[in-house]
Amino acid sequence: MLSIKNLTKSYKGGKKAVSNLSLEIERGDIYGFIGHNGAGKTTTIKAVAGIIDFEEGEILVDGHSVVKEPILCKQKMAYIPDNPDLYEHLTGIQYLSFIGDIFGIDAETRKERIKKYADAFELTASLGDLIASYSHGMKQKLAIISALIHKPALLILDEPFVGLDPQASVLLKGYMRELCAEGSAIFFSTHVLDVAEKLCNKIAIIKEGTLIVSGRTEELTQGKSLEDVFMEVVRHGGDAAKEK
Numbered sequence: 147m148l149s150i151k152n153l154t155k156s157y158k159g160g161k162k163a164v165s166n167l168s169l170e171i172e173r174g175d176i177y178g179f180i181g182h183n184g185a186g187k188t189t190t191i192k193a194v195a196g197i198i199d200f201e202e203g204e205i206l207v208d209g210h211s212v213v214k215e216p217i218l219c220k221q222k223m224a225y226i227p228d229n230p231d232l233y234e235h236l237t238g239i240q241y242l243s244f245i246g247d248i249f250g251i252d253a254e255t256r257k258e259r260i261k262k263y264a265d266a267f268e269l270t271a272s273l274g275d276l277i278a279s280y281s282h283g284m285k286q287k288l289a290i291i292s293a294l295i296h297k298p299a300l301l302i303l304d305e306p307f308v309g310l311d312p313q314a315s316v317l318l319k320g321y322m323r324e325l326c327a328e329g330s331a332i333f334f335s336t337h338v339l340d341v342a343e344k345l346c347n348k349i350a351i352i353k354e355g356t357l358i359v360s361g362r363t364e365e366l367t368q369g370k371s372l373e374d375v376f377m378e379v380v381r382h383g384g385d386a387a388k389e390k
């Protein structure tokens with residue numbers, strides 16, 4: 147569903163933020179992307195979302211290039227950034243309607259899905275308020291709802307659990323599992339290793355822009371905690387980026 151091939155990205159005047167990174171995310175995968183601060187997670191995610199350009203490599207969403215066919219790719223995906231920057235002058239419901247229009251969700255389905263997710267995230271009573279009046283967590287919940295209502299084939303999230311209350315985190319994890327059970331794929335970054343260990347069937351670890359290790363969670367951990375594996379991998383690196 148998502149194929150990242152030899153991605154390399156440098157920022158102006160900076161060193162390589164991501165170097166020759168390749169990953170395959172298949173339908174049904176909940177793929178966790180972990181690494182220390184500045185490792186290159188957000189850069190990779192933004193390149194996948196089509197928000198930043200990159201000098202080398204290829205990113206395919208369901209076989210389509212994010213560079214050559216950006217609209218087609220965006221129709222298939224939802225991207226939730228780490229700091230949701232939504233249209234503050236709209237109300238919550240106006241924003242969800244706008245997303246519904248963009249993704250061509252019919253009125254009946256839209257109503258039903260907005261009710262399901264807004265009720266669950268306890269946002270229904272605030273949907274008539276301006277987004278400018280929302281707290282950070284409320285904006286995050288609205289961004290999550292806007293992604294879920296169009297049932298994306300590929301869901302990309304950057305640090306989705308930061309700032310969410312425990313109840314919302316549990317809900318989000320449940321909806322991530324639900325979406326993948328229906329055949330979608332999820333790729334997300336996180337620093338919360340126990341969540342990654344429990345939620346993800348596959349995990350990739352990136353260090354200083356280079357993929358160190360990737361593969362099935364249980365094959366990476368082999369009975370150890372993900373935290374121990376992460377510390378070991380980050381301390382000693384990998385002989386080579388290996389796909390287990």
Ligand SMILES: Nc1ncnc2c1ncn2[C@@H]1O[C@H](COP(=O)(O)OP(=O)(O)OP(=O)(O)O)[C@@H](O)[C@H]1O
Binds near residue numbers: 160187190
């Ligand atoms: N707009 C930018 N201009 C220049 N350098 C940048 C820019 N954004 C990121 N970088 C650099 O690229 C590298 C990777 O940053 P990135 O934000 O992808 O890391 P990250 O793994 O998401 O980190 P964190 O866990 O702290 O969010 C870092 O060295 C960072 O300083």
